[in-house]
Amino acid sequence: MKPNNTAIRVNNISKCYRIGLKEQIHENIATAFLSLISSPLSNYRKYRSLYKFKEIDFDNNNGSHPDLIWALKNVSFDVNQGESLGIIGKNGSGKSTLLKILSKITVPTKGRAEIHGRVSSLLEVGTGFHPELTGRENIYLNGTVLGMRKHEINKKFDEIVDFSGIEKFIETPVKRYSSGMKVRLAFSVAAHLEPEILLVDEVLAVGDAEFQKKCLGKMGDVTKEGRTVLFVSHNMAAMEQLCERVVWLNKGALVGSGPARDMINQYLDMASPNSLGPDGDLSRIPREPSFETIFINGELNGLPFKEHHLIHPLAPLTIKLKLNLSEAMTGCGFGIHLTTNSGQCVYAANTRWNYGKIDFPEKGIYEFECTFDKLPLVPDKYYLALGMRNQVRQIDWMERVLCIEVSRDDVYGTMEFPEKSQGFFLTQANWKIDNKVTKRF
Amino acid sequence: MLILNSNRVSIIQPASKWQGLNLKELKDYQDLFYFMVWRDIKVLYAQTIMGFSWALLQPLVQIILFTIVFGKVAKVPSEGLPYFLFATVAIVPWTYISQAVTESSQSLIAGQNMLGKVYFPRIIFPLTPVLSKLIDFGISLLIVVITMLYYRVHPTWNLLFLPIFLLLMIIIAAGAGMWLSALAIRFRDVRHSMGFVVRILMYSAPIVYSASTIPDKYRLIYSLNPIVCVIEGFRACLLGGHIVWMYILPGAITSLVFLIGGIFYFRKMEHVFVDVI
Ligand SMILES: Nc1ncnc2c1ncn2[C@@H]1O[C@H](COP(=O)(O)OP(=O)(O)OP(=O)(O)O)[C@@H](O)[C@H]1O
Numbered sequence: 082m083k084p085n086n087t088a089i090r091v092n093n094i095s096k097c098y099r100i101g102l103k104e105q106i107h108e109n110i111a112t113a114f115l116s117l118i119s120s121p122l123s124n125y126r127k128y129r130s131l132y133k134f135k136e137i138d139f140d141n142n143n144g145s146h147p148d149l150i151w152a153l154k155n156v157s158f159d160v161n162q163g164e165s166l167g168i169i170g171k172n173g174s175g176k177s178t179l180l181k182i183l184s185k186i187t188v189p190t191k192g193r194a195e196i197h198g199r200v201s202s203l204l205e206v207g208t209g210f211h212p213e214l215t216g217r218e219n220i221y222l223n224g225t226v227l228g229m230r231k232h233e234i235n236k237k238f239d240e241i242v243d244f245s246g247i248e249k250f251i252e253t254p255v256k257r258y259s260s261g262m263k264v265r266l267a268f269s270v271a272a273h274l275e276p277e278i279l280l281v282d283e284v285l286a287v288g289d290a291e292f293q294k295k296c297l298g299k300m301g302d303v304t305k306e307g308r309t310v311l312f313v314s315h316n317m318a319a320m321e322q323l324c325e326r327v328v329w330l331n332k333g334a335l336v337g338s339g340p341a342r343d344m345i346n347q348y349l350d351m352a353s354p355n356s357l358g359p360d361g362d363l364s365r366i367p368r369e370p371s372f373e374t375i376f377i378n379g380e381l382n383g384l385p386f387k388e389h390h391l392i393h394p395l396a397p398l399t400i401k402l403k404l405n406l407s408e409a410m411t412g413c414g415f416g417i418h419l420t421t422n423s424g425q426c427v428y429a430a431n432t433r434w435n436y437g438k439i440d441f442p443e444k445g446i447y448e449f450e451c452t453f454d455k456l457p458l459v460p461d462k463y464y465l466a467l468g469m470r471n472q473v474r475q476i477d478w479m480e481r482v483l484c485i486e487v488s489r490d491d492v493y494g495t496m497e498f499p500e501k502s503q504g505f506f507l508t509q510a511n512w513k514i515d516n517k518v519t520k521r522f
Numbered sequence: 523m524l525i526l527n528s529n530r531v532s533i534i535q536p537a538s539k540w541q542g543l544n545l546k547e548l549k550d551y552q553d554l555f556y557f558m559v560w561r562d563i564k565v566l567y568a569q570t571i572m573g574f575s576w577a578l579l580q581p582l583v584q585i586i587l588f589t590i591v592f593g594k595v596a597k598v599p600s601e602g603l604p605y606f607l608f609a610t611v612a613i614v615p616w617t618y619i620s621q622a623v624t625e626s627s628q629s630l631i632a633g634q635n636m637l638g639k640v641y642f643p644r645i646i647f648p649l650t651p652v653l654s655k656l657i658d659f660g661i662s663l664l665i666v667v668i669t670m671l672y673y674r675v676h677p678t679w680n681l682l683f684l685p686i687f688l689l690l691m692i693i694i695a696a697g698a699g700m701w702l703s704a705l706a707i708r709f710r711d712v713r714h715s716m717g718f719v720v721r722i723l724m725y726s727a728p729i730v731y732s733a734s735t736i737p738d739k740y741r742l743i744y745s746l747n748p749i750v751c752v753i754e755g756f757r758a759c760l761l762g763g764h765i766v767w768m769y770i771l772p773g774a775i776t777s778l779v780f781l782i783g784g785i786f787y788f789r790k791m792e793h794v795f796v797d798v799i
C-alpha cells in the first residue's frame with residue numbers, strides 16, 4: 082500500500098432536492114371544485130417533479146428556483162487511504178447528504194466521485210432490526226444489512242456479543258430490550274465491521290456515557306488500523322480526537338478543509354454569534370443596570386475571547402483581561418469563575434486571595450493576566466464568569482462569557498479516563514498496584 | 523495494518539438511463555437476501571397460536587367458500603370434475619400470486635427506513651416476499667395433495683411440466699412486484715387500489731370458472747393473461763388432460779416481457795426512491 086493512495090475522490094458533487102411545493106389556495110367553491118377534478122393531473126405532475134429536473138431549473142434563475150434546494154453545491158475533496166476525515170457544519174449543511182451519496186443511497190445530481198475499496202456506511206445504528214427477532218437473529222440481519230457476509234459474522238459473533246455486554250438476552254426478542262440495550266447491540270455489530278472505508282454519521286449521540294466512550298475507543302482503533310474513516314458529528318471534542326483533517330460545509334458548499342484543530346476553531350468562531358464582540362470585545366455583553374462596564378477585552382491562550390475555546394485536559398491556560406476604570410477606585414478585587422453548564426461553580430480564582438485588596442490610582446486601562454500551568458478539569462464544557470467588586474458593592478459581573486471545552490483526550494495514554502460524571506478534577510493519582518495482578522488495556 | 527485485498531473502484535455519478543440486473547452485486551448480497559426472506563417468514567407467524575397452519579387455513583377457507591357459492595349455489599360448470607377439486611388446484615397458486623404481489627408492492631414503503639439509511643441492491647425489497655411466500659405456498663400444496671388423494675386422482679405424465687408453471691407463477695409475482703413497488707413508493711394510490719386490482723385479476727383468470735366457457739374467438743386474446751396460463755397449466759398438470767400449448771404460450775410470453783420490463787423500470791426508478799419517500 083502506497084501511503085498516499087487516494088481512497089475517495091469527490092469531484093464537483095452537487096445534489097438538488099425539491100422541497101415543499103406549495104398548495105394552491107382556492108378563493109371560491111367553483112375554483113376549488115375545478116381543481117378537485119383536475120387535481121389528479123396536477124398531483125401527478127407534482128410528484129413526478131420531485132425527481133424530474135429540467136435543465137431550465139438549474140441554469141436559469143442561477144439555480145435558485147424557489148422549489149429547489151441545493152443540499153450540496155460543487156463539493157470537491159480527496160481523502161487518502163488510512164486518513165480519518167471529519168465533516169462539520171450546521172444543521173442542514175449537507176453532511177448527511179454527502180455521506181448518502183458516497184454510500185450509494187442516493188445519486189448526485191451532478192458531479193462524480195470515485196471510491197477505492199469496500200465501503201460500509203453507518204448512518205444509523207441498528208438498521209434492519211426487527212423487534213420480533215432475537216438478539217442473535219438481529220445481529221445476523223443487521224450485519225448483512227451493513228454489508229458483512231454470513232461467514233464473517235459467524236467468526237465475530239462471540240466478540241460482538243461480548244462487546245455489547247448483553248449475553249444474557251441474546252436469545253430474547255429485541256422488543257423486550259430496553260432502548261439502551263438495543264443501541265448497545267446495534268453498535269456492537271457496527272463496531273465489528275471491517276470495511277476499508279467507513280462512513281459514520283452522528284451515531285455517537287446515542288447510548289450512555291460509558292458506552293459512548295467504549296465506542297469512541299473502538300473508532301480510534303479503527304482509524305489506527307489504517308482504515309479510511311469519514312466521520313460526521315456535532316461533537317467537536319470527539320471530532321478533534323478522531324480526525325486528522327476536517328472538511329467544513331456550509332449551506333451545501335465547501336468552506337474549507339484543513340487540520341482538524343484549525344478548522345474546528347474557525348468553525349466554532351463562526352458559529353452562532355453572541356454578544357461577545359469581535360477581537361474579544363467584552364463591552365457589548367449585557368450587564369445588569371447597576372453594574373459598570375469594567376472588563377472590556379479578554380484573551381485566552383493568546384487568542385481573543387470567542388464563544389468557544391477548545392483546550393486539552395491538563396493543558397496550560399492563560400486568561401488576559403483588560404479593565405477600563407472610569408475613575409480611581411480603591412479596595413477592589415476581581416476574579417474568574419468556571420461553572421458547569423448547569424451553573425455550578427467548579428473553580429474560582431480571585432486577586433484578593435493572592436494580593437489582598439487592589440487600588441486603582443487613577444482612571445484608565447489596566448491589564449491583568451491569570452495563568453494555570455495545567456488546568457486540572459475533567460473533559461466537559463465549562464463557562465467563564467468574570468466579576469469585580471470593591472468593599473461595598475459588586476461593580477461588574479458577567480456570566481457565561483464564553484465556553485471552554487476541555488477535549489476528551491487520552492490523558493493517561495490508556496484510552497480510559499474519567500467522564501464528567503466522575504468528578505471534576507483531573508490529577509494523576511499515584512497507585513501502588515499489587516504486583517500479583519496483571520494489567521491490561 | 524489493514525491489508526487492502528480488494529482493488530475495487532466504484533464510481534458514483536448521476537443516474538444513467540436504463541440498466542438491467544447487476545447479478546454480480548446481487549451475489550455479493552446473497553446472505554442479506556437470505557436473511558431478509560427468513561425474517562419475513564419468521565416474523566409473519568411470530569406470536570400467533572396457529573403458526574404455520576395459517577398458510578393452510580387461508581386458502582382452505584377460500585376454497586370452501588367458493589365451492590359453496592360457485593359450485594353448489596351458482597352451479598358453475600367445472601369441466602366435469604368435482605368443484606372442490608377444480609377450485610383447489612387453482613386457488614392454491616392464486617393465493618400465492620395475490621399474496622406475493624400485494625406484499626411485494628408494499629415492500630419499498632414498508633422498508634423505507636432501511637432504504638434511506640443503507641445501500642443494498644434495491645431489487646431485494648420486492649423480491650423478498652416473492653421468495654418468502656413460497657414457503658406458505660409449499661405448505662398449502664398439502665391441501666392439493668390431500669384433495670387429490672381424496673378424489674383418487676391418478677397423476678399423469680403431465681406432472682413433469684409442473685415446474686414450468688411454478689416458475690411462471692414466480693415470474694408473474696416478481697414482475698408485478700417490481701412494477702407495483704416502484705410505482706407505489708411514488709404514488710401511494712397503488713396501495714388503495716391493490717384490493718380491487720387483485721380481485722379483478724382473480725376474476726380475469728379461470729379460477730372459479732372454467733376457461734372452456736370463454737368463446738373460442740376470444741380464447742387467444744384471453745390467454746394473453748399470464749395468470750390464465752399458470753392456472754390452466756396447474757389444472758392440466760395436476761388433474762391430467764390435454765395441455766393446450768397454444769393457449770399457454772401467449773401468457774408465458776407476456777409474463778416474461780412483463781418481468782423484463784419490470785426489471786428495467788425498477789432499475790431506472792430506483793435512483794429516485796430515497797428522494798421521494
Ligand atoms: N429527501 C429530501 N428531500 C428534500 N430535501 C432534502 C431531502 N433530504 C435532505 N434534504 C435537504 O437537504 C439539506 C441538507 O440536509 P442534510 O441532511 O444533508 O443536512 P445535515 O448537514 O446532515 O444536517 P444535520 O446536522 O441536521 O444532520 C437540508 O436543507 C434538507 O432539508
Ligand SMILES: [Mg+2]
Pocket residue numbers: 176177178282283
Ligand atoms: Mg445529518
